[in-house]
Amino acid sequence: MFFSASNLTGGYGGVNIIEECSFNVNRGEIVSILGPNGAGKSTAMKAMLGILDLKNGTVVLNGKDITKLKTQDRIKLGISFVPQIKNIFTELTVKENLEMGAFLNDTNLLTRLEEMYDLFPIIKEKKDQFAGELSGGQRQQVAIARALMTEPDVLMLDEPTAGVSPVIMTELFEHILNIKKQNIAILMVEQNARQALEISDRGYILVTGKNAYEGRGDFLLNDKEIRKAFLGG
Amino acid sequence: MDFLNSIILLTNFIIVPGITYGSQLALGAIGVTLIYGVLRFANFAYGDLMAFGTMIVILVTWFLQSKGITLGLLPTALLALPVGILLTIAVSLFFDKTVFEYYRNKKSDPVTFIVVSLGIMFVLNAVVRIIIGPNDINFMDGHKFIMKAREFKQMTGLNEGLALKSTQVITLITTIITCSILFYFLNKTKTGKSMRAYSNNEDLALLSGIDPKKIVLLTWIIVSILATVAGTLYGLDKSFKPFTYFNNLLPIFAATIVGGIGNPLGAFYGGFLIAFSEIGLTYAYKKFFKYIMPEGLEPSTLIQFISTDYKFAISFAILIVVLIFRPNGIFKGKVI
Ligand SMILES: Nc1ncnc2c1ncn2[C@@H]1O[C@H](COP(=O)(O)OP(=O)(O)O)[C@@H](O)[C@H]1O
Ligand SMILES: [Mg+2]
Numbered sequence: 001m002f003f004s005a006s007n008l009t010g011g012y013g014g015v016n017i018i019e020e021c022s023f024n025v026n027r028g029e030i031v032s033i034l035g036p037n038g039a040g041k042s043t044a045m046k047a048m049l050g051i052l053d054l055k056n057g058t059v060v061l062n063g064k065d066i067t068k069l070k071t072q073d074r075i076k077l078g079i080s081f082v083p084q085i086k087n088i089f090t091e092l093t094v095k096e097n098l099e100m101g102a103f104l105n106d107t108n109l110l111t112r113l114e115e116m117y118d119l120f121p122i123i124k125e126k127k128d129q130f131a132g133e134l135s136g137g138q139r140q141q142v143a144i145a146r147a148l149m150t151e152p153d154v155l156m157l158d159e160p161t162a163g164v165s166p167v168i169m170t171e172l173f174e175h176i177l178n179i180k181k182q183n184i185a186i187l188m189v190e191q192n193a194r195q196a197l198e199i200s201d202r203g204y205i206l207v208t209g210k211n212a213y214e215g216r217g218d219f220l221l222n223d224k225e226i227r228k229a230f231l232g233g
Numbered sequence: 234m235d236f237l238n239s240i241i242l243l244t245n246f247i248i249v250p251g252i253t254y255g256s257q258l259a260l261g262a263i264g265v266t267l268i269y270g271v272l273r274f275a276n277f278a279y280g281d282l283m284a285f286g287t288m289i290v291i292l293v294t295w296f297l298q299s300k301g302i303t304l305g306l307l308p309t310a311l312l313a314l315p316v317g318i319l320l321t322i323a324v325s326l327f328f329d330k331t332v333f334e335y336y337r338n339k340k341s342d343p344v345t346f347i348v349v350s351l352g353i354m355f356v357l358n359a360v361v362r363i364i365i366g367p368n369d370i371n372f373m374d375g376h377k378f379i380m381k382a383r384e385f386k387q388m389t390g391l392n393e394g395l396a397l398k399s400t401q402v403i404t405l406i407t408t409i410i411t412c413s414i415l416f417y418f419l420n421k422t423k424t425g426k427s428m429r430a431y432s433n434n435e436d437l438a439l440l441s442g443i444d445p446k447k448i449v450l451l452t453w454i455i456v457s458i459l460a461t462v463a464g465t466l467y468g469l470d471k472s473f474k475p476f477t478y479f480n481n482l483l484p485i486f487a488a489t490i491v492g493g494i495g496n497p498l499g500a501f502y503g504g505f506l507i508a509f510s511e512i513g514l515t516y517a518y519k520k521f522f523k524y525i526m527p528e529g530l531e532p533s534t535l536i537q538f539i540s541t542d543y544k545f546a547i548s549f550a551i552l553i554v555v556l557i558f559r560p561n562g563i564f565k566g567k568v569i
């Protein structure tokens with residue numbers, strides 16, 4: 001597996017929020033982490049990024065153990081993250097948001113910007129506006145584009161479709177499918193579980209901080225028990 | 234004629250001094266706002282940082298003068314300015330390393346930082362008084378007037394004179410240069426943008442690979458430059474007295490808050506707004522009305538809204554009103 005996290009245990013101030021969690025994702029794959037609110041999905045993401053101190057567990061990227069690395073060093077190795085909240089620079093223009101995405105490596109800045117404009121046409125249209133003035137769906141596109149500017153190998157998305165209408169959600173998922181074509185490993189947390197599974201190769205269901213189910217997207221979608229418990233029937 | 238005289242009167246007593254004082258406040262307020270935007274606290278030591286920088290400039294000026302080195306028509310202080318800036322940067326970085334960094338690593342809340350900055354204010358304040366003393370110092374040399382009121386009267390034949398001091402022109406030019414460079418840096422360069430990004434969303438800046446240590450270092454450097462320049466310009470224009478610099482904290486904070494804390498362009502405008510309010514409201518308009526009112530209707534009182542003794546009340550009142558009605562400042566726009 002290109003990017004894998006095994007037996008992650010950790011939390012905030014002594015209390016374990018996640019226990020013995022494991023996830024992995026390959027290049028060109030979309031893997032979803034699903035589960036009820038408060039299950040620890042965002043916490044698991046932070047654990048993989050090194051934002052959270054771990055009591056136990058290992059994170060491996062492309063065969064290299066990165067468990068001890070600081071967040072910024074993991075980013076330098078090609079992991080990019082779109083947080084659940086505050087995921088854009090509201091007081092910078094859309095273009096400046098993307099430029100900040102390329103902060104560590106801007107040798108190909110102009111071509112990379114063009115690629116993002118192709119991938120997200122709305123961004124080209126709004127490039128000189130302050131990102132804070134955009135609608136929810138547009139903001140999420142800016143957030144994802146910022147994360148893609150580093151030309152990452154692993155893209156981690158925390159609820160990329162939170163708070164947008166169903167139409168916009170479908171549109172965002174289409175963008176994510178397009179990103180997958182660039183042979184990027186995509187790991188995403190989602191509340192819209194059913195729709196997320198429809199575009200996912202595999203999925204994990206997290207319950208109170210533990211891996212409860214995992215498997216292929218279509219398998220999870222069709223499992224009666226899982227449907228009833230997590231996908232609203 | 235009377236109309237022209239009234240215009241010259243206002244220009245001489247309100248507009249020119251307002252632009253000068255406004256520039257000085259603007260530079261100070263931009264410094265305070267940058268510290269707030271990046272380091273996230275209101276730095277009460279700022280007035281005394283300005284005093285420290287100015288003190289170094291004065292000491293170097295004296296040294297240069299003793300060696301017979303001057304700038305001719307221009308004040309020698311301009312030659313001493315780079316040294317003042319460098320030592321002020323050193324002092325800022327010293328306090329950051331020894332004091333602020335500790336609280337930053339502890340993730341202390343803003344109130345703690347404010348109290349800590351008060352402590353540094355007292356230290357700086359004492360250092361300045363020990364080294365240079367508490368008295369008024371005039372360190373302006375070179376050519377004092379670009380135009381004297383009398384010359385203007387002779388030239389134009391008007392009753393009212395328009396005086397233009399070299400310090401006023403130097404203040405304006407220096408402010409234009411400093412602010413142009415600063416705003417170019419913040420809006421057009423990669424490092425400047427990363428500073429705004431860090432100020433806007435620290436977590437996302439970290440996720441983008443922006444190094445917070447560099448941003449903090451850079452902020453202290455910029456702020457020290459602004460403090461020394463503002464302090465020196467103020468001292469050249471009026472005089473240097475440590476207590477006055479401490480007092481200037483009020484109009485500077487007022488300008489910062491009027492402009493929206495963390496918004497450099499707002500702080501720039503805020504500086505002028507406060508300066509013009511202070512000067513405009515403490516000026517006695519009697520003579521002005523004498524010129525523009527028909528004969529027999531001239532005012533019998535001074536027509537002064539508030540005595541100059543209470544000029545600080547104006548900053549204070551503006552501060553309170555803005556905080557109550559527009560706590561984010563009266564300008565809309567980007568915040569650093
Ligand atoms: N910064 C934090 N400090 C303390 N507790 C937190 C923090 N963030 C989240 N939690 C707690 O951890 C649990 C899991 O939160 P989170 O990972 O955000 O869940 P999810 O993303 O699955 O909704 C919740 O009970 C939440 O209250
Ligand atoms: Mg979450």
